[in-house]
Amino acid sequence: MLGSLLKQVVSRMERVPDEISRAFQEQKMAITENGLQLADIVKMLQAITSSQPTFMCINALDECVAVQRLKILTSLKQILEESPGTRIFMTGRPHISTDIEKHLAGRVTSLSVRLRRGDIFTYLRARLSEDQTPDAMDASLEADILEKIPENISEMCVAQ
Numbered sequence: 770m771l772g773s774l775l776k777q778v779v780s781r782m783e784r785v786p787d788e789i790s791r792a793f794q795e796q797k798m799a800i801t802e803n804g805l806q807l808a809d810i811v812k813m814l815q816a817i818t819s820s821q822p823t824f825m826c827i828n829a830l831d832e833c834v835a836v837q838r839l840k841i842l843t844s845l846k847q848i849l850e851e852s853p854g855t856r857i858f859m860t861g862r863p864h865i866s867t868d869i870e871k872h873l874a875g876r877v878t879s880l881s882v883r884l885r886r887g888d889i890f891t892y893l894r895a896r897l898s899e900d901q902t903p904d905a906m907d908a909s910l911e912a913d914i915l916e917k918i919p920e921n922i923s924e925m926c927v928a929q
Contacts, residue, residue, distance in 0.1 A: 818852035831861035842872035889919040
């Protein structure tokens with residue numbers, strides 16, 4: 770994930786910094802490695818983001834395996850420590866808010882967003898009315914969709 774963020778940040782630059790170009794060239798020549806190491810990626814992101822305002826968006830952080838999520842949060846903390854102009858917007862379900870607060874204490878503002886059942890129902894009803902193959906669904910299936918999906922939508926936690 771952080772490698773992807775690095776790629777996106779670098780792709781927006783007019784000129785790729787020499788240290789990043791050199792690291793990628795060295796990595797191409799290394800036969801036994803499987804890519805840049807996390808520590809290298811963090812250093813590169815720190816170097817880039819410390820010299821320019823940067824906004825990162827990480828969606829569905831809760832879908833990361835817990836061990837990986839903690840590595841990401843620790844890495845993001847390291848980046849923020851060296852890059853005060855960097856802002857990170859993250860989304861995830863409430864169960865990860867404790868991890869976010871623990872690893873990014875003092876650097877995070879959380880906002881809890883709860884979807885209302887009526888809003889979900891209205892959205893689903895509108896999407897079902899646009900169905901291009903109405904014969905593929907009978908009234909029973911439509912009723913199940915309109916009943917079960919709104920019941921199962923959980924609260925979402927947004928941190929920034």
